[in-house]
Amino acid sequence: GAGVSQTPSNKVTEKGKYVELRCDPISGHTALYWYRQSLGQGPEFLIYFQGTGAADDSGLPNDRFFAVRPEGSVSTLKIQRTERGDSAVYLCASSLGGAGGGSYNEQFFGPGTRLTVL
Amino acid sequence: AQSVAQPEDQVNVAEGNPLTVKCTYSVSGNPYLFWYVQYPNRGLQFLLKYITGDNLVKGSYGFEAEFNKSQTSFHLKKPSALVSDSALYFCAVREHTGRRALTFGSGTRLQVQP
Numbered sequence: 001g002a003g004v005s006q007t008p009s010n011k012v013t014e015k016g017k018y019v020e021l022r023c024d025p026i027s028g029h030t031a032l033y034w035y036r037q038s039l040g041q042g043p044e045f046l047i048y049f050q051g052t053g054a055a056d057d058s059g060l061p062n063d064r065f066f067a068v069r070p071e072g073s074v075s076t077l078k079i080q081r082t083e084r085g086d087s088a089v090y091l092c093a094s095s096l097g098g099a100g101g102g103s104y105n106e107q108f109f110g111p112g113t114r115l116t117v118l
Numbered sequence: 119a120q121s122v123a124q125p126e127d128q129v130n131v132a133e134g135n136p137l138t139v140k141c142t143y144s145v146s147g148n149p150y151l152f153w154y155v156q157y158p159n160r161g162l163q164f165l166l167k168y169i170t171g172d173n174l175v176k177g178s179y180g181f182e183a184e185f186n187k188s189q190t191s192f193h194l195k196k197p198s199a200l201v202s203d204s205a206l207y208f209c210a211v212r213e214h215t216g217r218r219a220l221t222f223g224s225g226t227r228l229q230v231q232p
Contacts, residue, residue: 004161033219042122042208042222043162056217091161104150104169107220109162 002071004110005091007111020112021077030097032075037089050097082117089114122209124223131199132231139194139226141209148214151192156206157165199230
């Protein structure tokens with residue numbers, strides 16, 4: 001079946017511009033995650049949605065970053081006033097959900113969006 | 119706070135030989151542990167997970183991992199390496215309760231030589 005898809009695959013922008021990154025999770029997955037991966041590093045958590053609501057946004061680095069998931073499926077990560085330090089691969093993942101910490105389902109990752117801020 | 123350490127940036131092994139990729143973790147409670155593999159220009163692919171029960175977990179492509187609670191380790195193993203196993207491997211952890219986000223190690227590059 002279809003996996004997690006992300007668009008665009010590559011995004012080049014100029015410092016100070018606004019960007020939107022889109023994630024389409026696996027159908028039926030209620031949990032959705034955004035991570036950021038810098039060169040030579042493991043993914044770092046940004047935000048987690050359970051359904052439409054952001055259940056944990058503790059990984060967002062500052063208020064320039066924002067994410068939505070209005071209908072509980074597709075999610076958009078929005079970055080305002082981009083900085084060169086925002087350059088990274090942004091990964092989206094989804095999993096079968098379930099409330100509470102007892103859900104141990106693995107996360108399935110998309111191919112990522114490579115963001116380059118010039 | 120939870121953390122993962124992958125002490126080796128790179129592991130080199132000859133094709134047909136056994137391989138081990140090391141991972142140690144730190145969590146305040148009981149862990150859920152995962153291994154993912156990343157091929158160039160592709161997303162992370164799930165290999166296996168430890169939730170509870172048997173300490174030896176079997177996963178995709180002949181990989182397995184052993185959970186050792188006393189040593190807080192979750193090393194990835196394969197009895198006979200293939201050249202096609204060459205990739206970047208990530209260990210990840212989360213606690214049974216609390217945050218759902220995964221904490222990843224910095225990755226280990228596995229190079230299998232023919």
